[in-house]
Amino acid sequence: MTAEPAEETYRNPVLNADWSDPDVVRVGDDFYLTASSFGRVPGLPLLHSRDLVNWTLIGHALERLEPAAEFSLPRHDCGVWAPSLRHHDDRFWIFWGDPDQGIFQINAPEIRGPWTRPHLVKEGKGLIDPCPLWDEETGEAYLVHAWATSRAGVKNRLTGHRMHPDGTSLMDEGKVIVEGDRIPGWFTLEGPKLYRHDGWFWILAPAGGVETGWQGAFRSRGFFGPYEEKVVLEQGDTDVNGPHQGGWVRTPSGEDWFVHFQQRGAYGRVVHLQPMRWDGADGWPVLGDDGAPVAVHRRPALPPQQAAAPATDDDFPGGRYGRQWQWTANPQAGWATQHSGDGLRLACVRSAGAHDLRTLPNLLTQRLPGIPAAVEVDLRLHSEEPGARAGLAVLGDAFGWIGLQRGADGTVHLVHRFAEPVADRERDAGHPCLAPEGRARLRIEIGAGARCRFFHDVGTGPRPSGPVFAATPWHWVGALLGLFALAPVGPGHAGAATFTHFRITPL
CATH class of the missing domain: 2.115.10.20 (Glycosyl hydrolase domain; family 43)
Structure with a gap:
């Protein structure tokens, strides 16, 4: 098909993330x-x-x-x-x-x-x-x-x-x-x-x-x-x-359209919009370009709207997270704390399963972007508990994360870990380094094929960490981005970590 001027057309997918x-x-x-x-x-x-x-x-x-x-x-x-x-x-x-x-x-x-x-x-x-x-x-x-x-x-x-x-x-x-x-x-x-x-x-x-x-x-x-x-x-x-x-919908003027998904591996099931008409000869619906999906097509005859997409960025005002975030299980009170400033304050939840993020309910997640993009967030680890950790993760059958961990001697280290689909615990993907102020800027660059490169900045400038990590889906679910805070099993509260300035920007 010949593309019309950009302002008169749309391009699939119209929702380029896992809206299954x-x-x-x-x-x-x-x-x-x-x-x-x-x-x-x-x-x-x-x-x-x-x-x-x-x-x-x-x-x-x-x-x-x-x-x-x-x-x-x-x-x-x-x-x-x-x-x-x-x-x-x-x-x-x-x-x-x-x-x-x-x-x-x-x-x-x-x-x-x-x-x-x-x-x-x-x-x-x-x-x-x-x-x-x-x-x-x-x-x-x-x-x-x-x-x-x-x-x-x-x-x-x-x-x-x-x-x-x-x-x-x-x-x-x-x-x-x-x-x-x-x-x-x-x-x-x-x-x-x-x-x-x-x-x-x-x-x-x-x-x-x-x-x-x-x-x-x-x-x-x-x-x-x-x-x-x-x-x-x-x-x-x-x-x-x-x-x-997907589903059929009719506009007020009588145009017919069909919304459906396409499976794209680690990106999950992205959403396409197809033109639709009813064949006058035999009465059957005709979808797309005579039965084939369209990549670019004339927009629906509807009032023009400003460009929009589901939110991804978050400053966490008052400690509250936006609608784009979901927990990996029913949440419990105290996992996230509201406060007077900006930033997501997550409690370092004590867990015996902290070696495998796939088993933890207290991960706050959102969908992996369907285009090459960089994900960044600032992290501060407040917890004084030895073994407490917090970070930014890419989650699927395999997972990788980068973040901060408190050592037995009280120092905080930048750590980068991963686990393969068949592994039941994580292992180091990069060499730990000191984070003297207990702070780090974390970055994951997601390239073509959902291949992820990890970076960190602990005050000395951005540095790469570890090899390329290929994101993977779960059984029916695309890969997810996640924020978490954990601590080893023990008595009492284990403190918290704060995430600020979460951003996803196209590469």
């Missing part, structure tokens, strides 16, 4: 998006846009994961999977599947809440990717979901239910309405989104796996089928591998 399994809804002139949050807290991020291109993070719908005790420690690939966001009866609704518990629902009168506590709509193992539909033509309500073979032993099928109109319960045992095993060449059918259009029930659902699959469409005159299918978006000759799960 996006779903989108329009209410009036506003568009809202949510995404999977898995085991991080708060969960269910809420993003807002007026033009489908520029998005800001306005909050989260889920304050804590439940049952709380099960999420007191990190469960990186559990929790909130593939939510669906809808607006019905003057309320916002989010349904999601917890693969170990079942299908949950919350709702609120406004997007910023207050949101209800999670309500279990259907209990069971392996119930994932639910999507409700309130049929305005008949007044009936329905729900469709997929299956996780890791818990249920089955996959590649979609199950449909009649749902009570109040969204609290299902009215039948359910029926398999699309059996992927009966469609030649189809496998790992999942992520259904359910709609009514032009007298048909429509299910937009991907198959083939997140890295190499395609987006399918299914239609039937009756909710319980039979459904016919068609591939409506696939990689083709583009560099967008496995265009995957």
Whole structure:
């Protein structure tokens, strides 16, 4: 395609970070998006846009994961999977599947809440990717979901239910309405989104796996089928591998658009926006450039908006952290302390597992940027406890971090450590050096392929540390940036560390 002038076009991805399994809804002139949050807290991020291109993070719908005790420690690939966001009866609704518990629902009168506590709509193992539909033509309500073979032993099928109109319960045992095993060449059918259009029930659902699959469409005159299918978006000759799960939205003027994700390794699942139209000849949806993802395209015919993206930088005013940060488990009181100045003051939490950051709940994280960028933060270690440490980390199946540690003799050293995916403890990646004032400026340069170089400045100028570290994803989650403070197991409080001037700047 020939690119139009820059001010008239947009470029994919429109959200260049790990906003996994996006779903989108329009209410009036506003568009809202949510995404999977898995085991991080708060969960269910809420993003807002007026033009489908520029998005800001306005909050989260889920304050804590439940049952709380099960999420007191990190469960990186559990929790909130593939939510669906809808607006019905003057309320916002989010349904999601917890693969170990079942299908949950919350709702609120406004997007910023207050949101209800999670309500279990259907209990069971392996119930994932639910999507409700309130049929305005008949007044009936329905729900469709997929299956996780890791818990249920089955996959590649979609199950449909009649749902009570109040969204609290299902009215039948359910029926398999699309059996992927009966469609030649189809496998790992999942992520259904359910709609009514032009007298048909429509299910937009991907198959083939997140890295190499395609987006399918299914239609039937009756909710319980039979459904016919068609591939409506696939990689083709583009560099967008496995265009995957997302949602359809219509603008006030009647334009149709489709939001979906692309799996990009350590960067996670970045979000693309595809033009969409309904073919007048056969009535099927046409996504992208005749079924292939677009890299550059004319912007939606919506009022122009200022460039915007979810926040990353943070000065931590009053010790409070911004919406972009999430803990790796349900947080406890006292991990972060509010105060009168700027800077994030983290308690050095005592932990027997301090040798492996992947097992710790008291890590404050945000998404890895999808473009080459430098991450910087100032750190001061206040704790006098021998063995207390704090730092800046890149977290995934493997992790690396750079920071400060208090020695047995009371001195503070700059340390740099890492662990491979198969390792259960960290080891040195660079040579420790003294940090005479207990302060350091920490820097990680993230280059192409999420290859990370670490730097530090303890008052003598920036210096590189250790070899290149290749960031890795977790099972379903892209790599994360993290801030932490730890101390060895022992009695009493172990003091704190303060982080200031957190910045992410393009390289």
